[in-house]
Amino acid sequence: MSKEHFNQELIQFLNASPTPYHAVATMVAKLQETGFQPLNESESWSLKEGGKYYVTRNGSSIVAFTMGKPEQGARMVGAHTDSPCLKVKPQPELNKHSYFQLGVEVYGGVLLNPWFDRDLSLAGRVQYLNNQNQLCHQLINFERPIAIIPSLAIHLDREVNSGRAVNPQTDIPPILFQLADDEKVDFRELLKEELIRLGHSDCQEVMEYDLSFYDTQSAAVIGLKDNFIASARLDNLLSCYVGLDSLLNHKESDTTALLVCNDHEEVGSVSTTGAQGPFLKSVLERIYGTGESLTRAMNRSMLISTDNAHGIHPNYASKHDEHHAPKLNHGAVIKVNANQRYATNDETSALYRTLCQTSGSKVQHFVTRTDTACGSTIGPLTAGVLGVRTLDLGLPTFGMHSIRELAGTEDAFELSHTLIRFFKLSQLPFLI
Structure with a gap:
């Protein structure tokens, strides 16, 4: 798929998803087109190696996965469906x-x-x-x-x-x-x-x-040189689409590849469908079992939490730490915070940078100014619930939480290919 085709598909997804309910319904339609089977939380599950499945909760959160060997753990990508x-x-x-x-x-x-x-x-x-x-x-x-x-x-x-x-x-x-x-x-x-x-x-x-x-204004590729995508709800439907595209284009391997898109991130994630709720953990317990079985599986697993990052705004450059000022169209952003507002650590950051070196993808870092409060996302919350190694990653954007936000036309396309490589990892290097 070309970058132009990818971005047109992204625009269609954004336009079709004015609410979390519509976003999940749109993702379900795409999953069904490629052979993913629905699961019902109220029924027993019979999961088979090589199977492709999805389950929704409240119509506003979704977990989709391809079933690998249980002993290999999971490669997980997380995002959220809600927007201010x-x-x-x-x-x-x-x-x-x-x-x-x-x-x-x-x-x-x-x-x-x-x-x-x-x-x-x-x-x-x-x-x-x-x-x-x-x-x-x-x-x-x-x-x-x-x-x-x-x-x-x-x-x-x-x-x-x-x-x-x-x-x-x-x-x-x-x-x-x-x-x-x-x-x-x-x-x-x-x-x-x-x-x-x-x-x-x-x-x-x-x-x-x-x-x-x-x-009602449509999402669009804009700029004299078509450098930008302007749309409502880029935070965080941009990441939902990238994660979905990566999962759909991932060829089945021995490792479980999983996408989770939670609701209620913008209001704290404490709900039945939020990242600090039981949804993802309950799905993983059905895949791996409870207690020691789940603990061992999570030790062999990793989550990449994909949420937007603040690109350096040319009119407000002083709001950034000058050495950690991401630019649009210069790659995905590793988000770091010493006070654990982001879940990135040296292991997960090093792994992602290695993936980027292998694929030729660009990568940047974001750290807030030391005199500025730092936001957070589903990464630390999910890591706290599951005890799984986590990387907080984001695509650089302008105007976060505005009615119309701005991203680069290259970053999402490039991240999708990197996440496909992540899904294919049969073993995490820090476990060797």
């Missing part, structure tokens, strides 16, 4: 000066200012009663622009360019339409109408939902 966004509240209806708005809750560390003046749509999952009074669920995506958060004109806020604070309760409820005099609107009725329009005529009553607003 605006979620619709349970009783969201707002009627202000004849405008119908929806109250929203901020999910994760959203960079709020870029959400103003964007063409927004709505997507997620809806729970409803059908005409047999059975509870059903359905993914929904309005796709078209249905809302906007207009900025306040500069004439009414002359100091806006010298300092703008956004109040998430009062400043960001999106406007959906104008109301007639004394008109009352039930948001759940609007959802019912949309479900029926989409062909779900059995919907009698919408009970609950998990819905998020998103920017």
Whole structure:
């Protein structure tokens, strides 16, 4: 596959995945196309060497793997399906000066200012009663622009360019339409109408939902020399796609190759589907067993946690340690933190650098300024749950947690090939 084809497939994945539910559904479709078999957590499993399997939880997290020899351990790649966004509240209806708005809750560390003046749509999952009074669920995506958060004109806020604070309760409820005099609107009725329009005529009553607003502008290759990919949710669907592509292009070997994409990373990962929850461990126990068997398997295993890294911004270069300032299109970034905000150690970093030397891939390092707080990701959390050697890795990006982020057109394509080499490792060098 060429770099151009890879990036076009990536763009299609990003556009098809406005929520974690849609991202997992898109990944499931691709896995099924290549022969992966679904597993159900509520049933017993019969795993065979050479088999290809996947299992989902809550429709928002997924583990997919090719089954190798149990004594070889696993080569695992991790990412997360969620992104900072605006979620619709349970009783969201707002009627202000004849405008119908929806109250929203901020999910994760959203960079709020870029959400103003964007063409927004709505997507997620809806729970409803059908005409047999059975509870059903359905993914929904309005796709078209249905809302906007207009900025306040500069004439009414002359100091806006010298300092703008956004109040998430009062400043960001999106406007959906104008109301007639004394008109009352039930948001759940609007959802019912949309479900029926989409062909779900059995919907009698919408009970609950998990819905998020998103920017309708398509992901795109941009720049005068096509150097960049601009899109919403690059953090962390970019890594989900790279991990998926690597797994799908990995030829079966003696070693189990596994991809895990967890939900709820942006809000701490403590949930049934998060990296600090039991999902991945429960899958590994079914592969290797519990107790000593799992401990021995994890000692022979390694995880590469792939999340985005902060590329050095030319307008804000002072925010970086000058010796650890990753550039877009200069390779994946090994993320290091002495206080264990990242799980990288000398063993896992050396192994990855060796893989890059073998494949000719570029590699960079990121360490925060010593006077700046460091973020974290699923790496330390998963390592803490499993006791597995872990490398925290990321693709350099700009605008992390904005409604539209920026990455390089070369980095994801190159990382995919390196991860395929990682999946093929029959033995980890530090075990020899």
